[in-house]
Amino acid sequence: MPAPRRIVILTGAGISAESGLGTFRDKGGLWTRVDLSEVATPEGFARNPQLVHDFYNARRANALEAQPNAAHHALARLEAEWPDEVLIVTQNVDDLHERAGSRNVMHMHGTLTGALCAACGHRWPAPRVMNPSDACPACGAPQTRPDIVWFGEYPYGMDQIWDKLRQADLFAAIGTSGTVFPAAAFVQDAARAGARTIELNLERSDAAADFDEHRHGPATRIVPEWVEDLLRG
Ligand code: BV8
Secondary structure (H helix, E strand, O other), rough: OOOOOEEEEEEEEEHOOOOOOOOOOOOOOOOEEEEEEHHHHHHHHHHHHHHHHHHHHHHHHHHHHHHOHHHHHHHHHHHOOOOOOOEEEEEEOOOOOHHHHOOOEEOOOOEEEEEEEEEOEEEEEEOOOOOOOOOOOOOOOOOEEEOOOOOOOOOOOHHHHHHHHHOOEEEEEEEEOOOOHHHHHHHHHHHHOOEEEEEEEEEOOOOHHHEEEEEEEOOOHHHHHHHHHHHHH
């Protein structure tokens, strides 16, 4: 079996957990404390934009204070030293992959560092604190929102992601519970295209049965070990 060449890696909140950023569905996770329909849906934003901005202002502040951990750095090393493409598709809205040095990163659920005008579609770098009364720098409408993909909205870059999954030789999911679609189906998309698949997670996820291989434990231990094994061939 030739060494896997093109690698696609899906990351979720678990890879940033040891950087101090919360996960969603673990014990004490974000969605166990906040009603996601209030703060992560367009309907929730329409009902109470101040609540939603407050929620994302708090997460933006946390993300800015957090540091990339050994798992983020290991993936940046893999991209730098691997002889072929390494693509990270992240569900995370923090910028820890980029701050660890990864360049080939797609944020399918948007980013905390981005702002979007709901009226004209203009995008610009988000200020640290956003308010419903902020005027769009392009059209002036007070319709600014975080550039985040909420439930019921179409994730970014899907055609390119599906294309990369079809070409992948190896697909890895790191730190994700496999509950949110369409990301949770990427392992099947990759397997159908003939890729080997591996789950790296603190514990078996709901989607564990879909993977060929598994490595369980904290990301800061198992991801550097996995990268070392890949690079040693
Ligand atoms: C859409 C916003 C139409 C940003 C988020 C079937 C097909 C298509 C859609 C659906 C479907 N069924 C249902 C839907 C609708 C919905 C959905 O999936 N609902 C779920 C709840 C059932 N999906 C949508 O609405 C999506 N849009 O479908 O558009 C469409 C249709 C077809 C094809 C294309 C498009 C939009 C989804 C995006 C929603 N936005 N967030 C934000 O606020 O952050 S989702 C939210 O969940 C976050 O983005 C988060 O990243 C994501 C996934 O969660 P995880 O990252 O996995 O985090 P979680 O806490 O769940 O798990 C953490 C894991 O880490 C755990 O397993 C834990 O064990 C592990 N861990 C913890 N510590 C560590 C660790 N691992 C290693 N080391 C550690 N130290």
